[in-house]
Amino acid sequence: MSRSFTFRNGVIAALLLVLILLPAYVMLTGDRFLLTLFTRIVILAMAAVSLNLILGYGGMMSFGHAAYLGIGGYTAAILCFEGIQSGFVQWPAAIAVSALFALVVGALSLRTRGVYFIMITLAFAQMAYYLASGMARYGGDDGLAMESRSQFAGLLNLSNKTTFYYVCLALLFASLFLVWRMTNSRFGLVLQGVRSNETRMRAIGFPTFRYKLAAFVIAGVMCGLSGALIANHTDFVSPAMMFWTRSGDLMVMVVLGGMGTLFGPVFGALALLFLEQFLPAMISAMVRPFNPAGAAKAGEYWQIVLGPLLLIIVLFARGGIDGLLGTLSRHLPGSSERGHG
Amino acid sequence: MADALLQVAGLSKRFGGIVASDAIDLDVVPGELHAVIGPNGAGKTTLIAQLTGQLHADSGTIRFAESDITKMPMYERSLIGLARSFQITSLFLDLTVLENVLLAVQAHAGHSFRFWSDARSDAALREPAMAALARVGLADRALQRASALSHGEHRQIELAMALAGKPRMLLLDEPMAGMGPDESARMVAMLRELKGGLTILLVEHDMEAVFALADRITVLVYGRVIASGRPEEIRANAEVRRAYLGEGDWERAHAR
Numbered sequence: 001m002s003r004s005f006t007f008r009n010g011v012i013a014a015l016l017l018v019l020i021l022l023p024a025y026v027m028l029t030g031d032r033f034l035l036t037l038f039t040r041i042v043i044l045a046m047a048a049v050s051l052n053l054i055l056g057y058g059g060m061m062s063f064g065h066a067a068y069l070g071i072g073g074y075t076a077a078i079l080c081f082e083g084i085q086s087g088f089v090q091w092p093a094a095i096a097v098s099a100l101f102a103l104v105v106g107a108l109s110l111r112t113r114g115v116y117f118i119m120i121t122l123a124f125a126q127m128a129y130y131l132a133s134g135m136a137r138y139g140g141d142d143g144l145a146m147e148s149r150s151q152f153a154g155l156l157n158l159s160n161k162t163t164f165y166y167v168c169l170a171l172l173f174a175s176l177f178l179v180w181r182m183t184n185s186r187f188g189l190v191l192q193g194v195r196s197n198e199t200r201m202r203a204i205g206f207p208t209f210r211y212k213l214a215a216f217v218i219a220g221v222m223c224g225l226s227g228a229l230i231a232n233h234t235d236f237v238s239p240a241m242m243f244w245t246r247s248g249d250l251m252v253m254v255v256l257g258g259m260g261t262l263f264g265p266v267f268g269a270l271a272l273l274f275l276e277q278f279l280p281a282m283i284s285a286m287v288r289p290f291n292p293a294g295a296a297k298a299g300e301y302w303q304i305v306l307g308p309l310l311l312i313i314v315l316f317a318r319g320g321i322d323g324l325l326g327t328l329s330r331h332l333p334g335s336s337e338r339g340h341g
Numbered sequence: 342m343a344d345a346l347l348q349v350a351g352l353s354k355r356f357g358g359i360v361a362s363d364a365i366d367l368d369v370v371p372g373e374l375h376a377v378i379g380p381n382g383a384g385k386t387t388l389i390a391q392l393t394g395q396l397h398a399d400s401g402t403i404r405f406a407e408s409d410i411t412k413m414p415m416y417e418r419s420l421i422g423l424a425r426s427f428q429i430t431s432l433f434l435d436l437t438v439l440e441n442v443l444l445a446v447q448a449h450a451g452h453s454f455r456f457w458s459d460a461r462s463d464a465a466l467r468e469p470a471m472a473a474l475a476r477v478g479l480a481d482r483a484l485q486r487a488s489a490l491s492h493g494e495h496r497q498i499e500l501a502m503a504l505a506g507k508p509r510m511l512l513l514d515e516p517m518a519g520m521g522p523d524e525s526a527r528m529v530a531m532l533r534e535l536k537g538g539l540t541i542l543l544v545e546h547d548m549e550a551v552f553a554l555a556d557r558i559t560v561l562v563y564g565r566v567i568a569s570g571r572p573e574e575i576r577a578n579a580e581v582r583r584a585y586l587g588e589g590d591w592e593r594a595h596a597r
């Protein structure tokens with residue numbers, strides 16, 4: 001990463017500042033909805049950051065990453081349902097179960113490549129989905145309410161929305177810091193070597209499987225923790241959290257934001273959730289002058305607009321939003337930045 | 342030969358009906374540059390692939406430094422000092438030149454479960470990597486992306502990567518392939534410098550280079566060794582002449 005001030009770094013700094021100051025803005029305007037939306041963005045950004053570690057840096061096309069959201073979420077909600085409300089138990093348990101799941105999936109999938117790898121990771125995620133649907137004691141298809149948020153011995157009150165937001169933000173920042181250190185370490189260099197040319201990695205003496213597996217488990221753990229956060233955020237878990245389209249959403253965030261870049265997934269999560277949130281209203285507003293009666297209906301077709309929009313961004317801006325910012329950095333006066341690796 | 346560093350005995354490999362290696366015997370003694378030549382499809386690349394462990398032989402044995410490595414996996418062979426450069430350049434194209442060589446150093450620097458400190462500024466990796474790059478004349482390109490360099494420079498990166506692991510033996514598969522005359526000449530000069538300090542098995546099409554560099558030459562035709570010996574013996578060998586009859590390279594190399 002370049003140390004000099006660039007347009008990209010400026011935007012990243014602004015984004016971090018907005019995230020940190022958001023509760024103050026919410027306090028002034030009383031717009032509680034914005035806090036709810038941003039809490040969701042922050043949590044899913046953390047999940048996207050974890051997927052980016054294996055997909056963006058490691059080149060592993062895991063198509064079942066939402067499974068960890070569900071596993072982490074269900075672990076917290078089930079413990080709560082069974083009377084264990086301490087976050088000191090719930091969260092480590094969410095981490096442990098996610099790690100175990102990642103270890104099994106990784107061990108069985110990481111020796112395969114390409115389409116096979118995608119299919120195996122997808123199949124395991126679907127298995128987790130059906131397993132959750134089948135757990136009658138825990139609500140089956142209907143899901144399970146989390147009666148109270150994780151308790152931290154009075155140290156933190158997660159029912160306070162601002163506190164909860166900052167806990168999520170702190171965990172996102174910790175994940176980013178971890179990924180930043182990791183991707184620049186020896187381990188990270190191995191991961192990027194594997195993405196680039198795995199055959200060559202083995203030829204020069206790396207037993208690549210164990211490094212891929214380690215990355216896979218780390219990513220699973222990080223995502224499992226964000227799953228426990230989602231359960232707290234919505235006070236509810238359901239199998240739908242793990243459906244394959246949710247895994248697709250995480251992939252879109254990573255690709256849209258910029259694969260293999262530190263802040264890309266954060267941009268991606270922000271962009272995707274904003275589009276999901278505001279595209280229907282935007283479409284309605286655009287249609288209204290021409291067809292006032294059909295405007296509301298038109299808004300319901302936002303997904304038809306979203307798909308091609310994402311496609312254009314991904315095709316037009318190789319490297320996603322981060323890539324776009326990098327290009328702008330190079331063309332704006334007063335900043336110099338060389339390509340970074 | 343008892344004191345050979347690499348001993349190949351009876352190595353055979355079939356691909357369906359094609360016999361790519363036909364009971365190959367080959368000894369390479371420490372410090373020598375041993376060239377393997379032969380027409381296209383003779384099985385040279387297949388031989389190298391079996392030596393590196395990328396392919397496994399159907400039968401026969403490979404011994405390296407007194408131990409049987411016939412069944413040893415690829416990454417372990419690399420760790421005991423057998424380094425290869427690929428015929429088809431196989432680099433980490435989206436990484437920088439330095440990162441390519443750093444990885445080659447790192448492969449021999451213990452396990453890589455080190456998650457915290459910055460690898461790119463780690464002197465234990467960076468210094469040997471820069472030294473290897475300097476040796477092949479690419480030190481000033483270190484921070485460029487590998488994909489931005491020319492084909493000839495890619496071969497130089499390959500060589501730097503092979504050297505970075507401080508190997509005991511270098512397996513080079515057509516290092517001059519696709520190079521212009523200038524680049525070829527530079528590569529020959531570089532190999533001449535490495536020779537003696539390192540044991541080298543060189544597969545090469547450029548006969549001029551082979552006869553200029555090799556201490557001994559083994560000739561492979563249809564997977565079989567038809568001759569092995571010093572350059573002047575190979576030059577005089579009737580069977581070799583026949584196998585190469587009409588091949589321009591051979592005529593050119595011996596017209597002088």
Ligand SMILES: Nc1ncnc2c1ncn2[C@@H]1O[C@H](COP(=O)(O)OP(=O)(O)O)[C@@H](O)[C@H]1O
Pocket residue numbers: 356359360361379380381382383384385386387388
């Ligand atoms: N993976 C493979 N599958 C089938 N045939 C192969 C394979 N690799 C090489 N061959 C065949 O084996 C023979 C030797 O090939 P190769 O070792 O590449 O020759 P050389 O490097 O001397 O040109 C050729 O006939 C080639 O077609």
Ligand SMILES: [Mg+2]
Pocket residue numbers: 385386387428
């Ligand atoms: Mg060949």
